[in-house]
Amino acid sequence: MEHRARKRFGQNFLTDPNIIRKIVDAIAPRDGDTVVEIGPGLGALTEPLLARLPRLHVVEIDRDLIARLKTAHPPEQLVIHEGDALAFDFSTLGAGLKVVGNLPYNISTPLLFHLAAFAEQVREMTFMLQKEVVMRMVAEPGSHDYGRLSVMLQYRFSMLRLFDVPPGAFRPAPKVTSAIVRMVPKPTEALTARDPDLLGAIVTAAFGQRRKTLRNTLKGLLPEAEIEAVGIDPGLRGEKLTLDQFVALANRAASLPRA
Numbered sequence: 011m012e013h014r015a016r017k018r019f020g021q022n023f024l025t026d027p028n029i030i031r032k033i034v035d036a037i038a039p040r041d042g043d044t045v046v047e048i049g050p051g052l053g054a055l056t057e058p059l060l061a062r063l064p065r066l067h068v069v070e071i072d073r074d075l076i077a078r079l080k081t082a083h084p085p086e087q088l089v090i091h092e093g094d095a096l097a098f099d100f101s102t103l104g105a106g107l108k109v110v111g112n113l114p115y116n117i118s119t120p121l122l123f124h125l126a127a128f129a130e131q132v133r134e135m136t137f138m139l140q141k142e143v144v145m146r147m148v149a150e151p152g153s154h155d156y157g158r159l160s161v162m163l164q165y166r167f168s169m170l171r172l173f174d175v176p177p178g179a180f181r182p183a184p185k186v187t188s189a190i191v192r193m194v195p196k197p198t199e200a201l202t203a204r205d206p207d208l209l210g211a212i213v214t215a216a217f218g219q220r221r222k223t224l225r226n227t228l229k230g231l232l233p234e235a236e237i238e239a240v241g242i243d244p245g246l247r248g249e250k251l252t253l254d255q256f257v258a259l260a261n262r263a264a265s266l267p268r269a
């Protein structure tokens with residue numbers, strides 16, 4: 011029976027064999043890798059991944075699709091984790107994970123933040139996302155796309171946009187162009203924020219009102235004199251600051267006596 015794509019689960023199924031091959035080549039699965047695919051759907055990536063791996067983990071929310079996958083593959087080859095990827099504890103799969111998937115676009119930002127919490131268990135992630143989101147992930151300071159998503163993910167991962175995928179590669183075709191991004195966790199030595207929650211609070215505040223200067227957006231977190239003390243002009247807007255400058259602000263805030 012044909013599966014009717016469910017909008018609420020962000021279902022756009024890949025059908026273009028060349029694109030599928032390119033994505034699987036980019037993932038480059040090797041025997042011995044622990045690979046987990048988020049949202050296997052009708053198996054466009056699952057099947058070629060299973061052709062190269064003895065075992066694959068998948069996380070899928072749609073019960074109809076889970077039933078199909080179960081009939082097509084024995085459980086010792088395809089380990090199906092039924093449920094919401096946003097609530098899935100990826101640490102249960104061990105370390106050195108390769109996480110992959112053509113992600114449901116309607117939950118991409120919360121899913122990326124959820125996955126960032128497991129960065130220590132991850133070796134590499136390769137995802138298809140809306141191109142617009144990928145552009146924000148890899149954006150540089152001063153560019154229109156640069157924002158909270160860029161800074162918070164760039165703090166934890168080195169990221170590379172690999173290639174774009176046109177709407178015609180899917181059924182049903184989405185309205186937007188997609189892109190493949192690779193995310194590699196940075197080594198622990200690179201994670202120099204003393205209090206990552208404080209870094210998150212500063213970045214959120216700095217981009218909360220994009221038109222306002224740091225002097226205003228950081229009020230309550232860091233006095234103007236403290237912004238100057240780390241060599242940053244309080245008259246700048248958050249969109250001009252580099253990742254290192256955000257970390258310097260967060261570490262200055264962490265060094266202040268708590269009110």
Ligand code: SAM
Pocket residue numbers: 019020021022023024025048049050051052053054055069070071072075093094095096111112113114115117
């Ligand atoms: N991998 C398939 C492909 O490329 O054709 C399907 C990709 S489709 C864009 C997204 C997949 O994620 C669907 O199978 C959908 O049911 C699943 N999905 C949606 N929300 C999910 C969630 N919260 N947790 C796990 N899977 C989810």
